[in-house]
Amino acid sequence: MNGKFTVRKSEEKDIVLLQNMIKGLAAYEKRPQDMTASQENLQYWLFEKKIATALIAQYNDEVIGYAIYYPVFGSFAAEGGVHLEDLFLCEEYRHGGLGKKFFSQIEEFVKQDGYNLIEWNCLGWNMPSIRFYNQIGAVQEHGRKYFSYICK
Numbered sequence: 001m002n003g004k005f006t007v008r009k010s011e012e013k014d015i016v017l018l019q020n021m022i023k024g025l026a027a028y029e030k031r032p033q034d035m036t037a038s039q040e041n042l043q044y045w046l047f048e049k050k051i052a053t054a055l056i057a058q059y060n061d062e063v064i065g066y067a068i069y070y071p072v073f074g075s076f077a078a079e080g081g082v083h084l085e086d087l088f089l090c091e092e093y094r095h096g097g098l099g100k101k102f103f104s105q106i107e108e109f110v111k112q113d114g115y116n117l118i119e120w121n122c123l124g125w126n127m128p129s130i131r132f133y134n135q136i137g138a139v140q141e142h143g144r145k146y147f148s149y150i151c152k
Contacts, residue, residue: 003059003060004059004060004061005057005058005059005098005101005102006057006058007055007056007057007058007102007105007106007109008055008056008058009053009054009055009056009109010046010054010055010056010066012043012047014054014056015039015042015043016039017056017063017066018042018046018054018056018066019037019038019039019042021063021065021066021088022035022037022042022066022086022088023035024088024090025086025088028088028091029123029126046068051070052068052069052070052085053068053069053070053109053113054066054067054068055067055068055069055105055106055109057089057098057102057105059093059098064089064090064093064098065087065088065089065090065093065098065102066086066088067084067086067087067088067102067106068084068085068086069082069083069084069085069106069110069118070082070083070085071083071115072119074117079116079117080114080115080117081115081116081117081118081119082110082113082115082117082118082119083118083119083120084106084118084119084120085120087102087103087106087120089102094128099132100135100136103136106118119141121146
């Protein structure tokens with residue numbers, strides 16, 4: 001793909017775009033029913049609380065993807081990094097090198113924010129993404145299971 005590819009930090013005006021992109025990721029992950037984020041909640045957490053950073057990927061000025069990451073801390077090494085919560089590129093823009101460019105740009109934003117580690121998880125059935133992560137040199141961690149708990 002030879003067009004102009006750019007990545008930028010999202011702004012408050014991007015809430016509708018982000019919400020639609022998140023819906024796209026939920027559909028891809030076969031979990032559309034789990035996408036319950038309202039524009040108001042996204043606005044609150046991303047721009048008022050500033051709990052995470054959202055990036056927007058554009059190709060020839062068309063929004064084609066997004067990423068969301070937030071800080072994490074490793075106590076053993078006493079180092080900060082980020083957890084890449086979402087990485088999504090619209091299907092028609094995959095397999096042409098833009099995914100690698102997008103990840104490279106995410107890495108640059110993460111380094112600008114003062115971090116040097118990116119961690120994430122991936123659904124076990126998602127072989128296209130696992131192959132992509134292997135291609136960019138990511139290392140799969142073994143021996144951990146992820147848990148979640150809803151506070152009562």
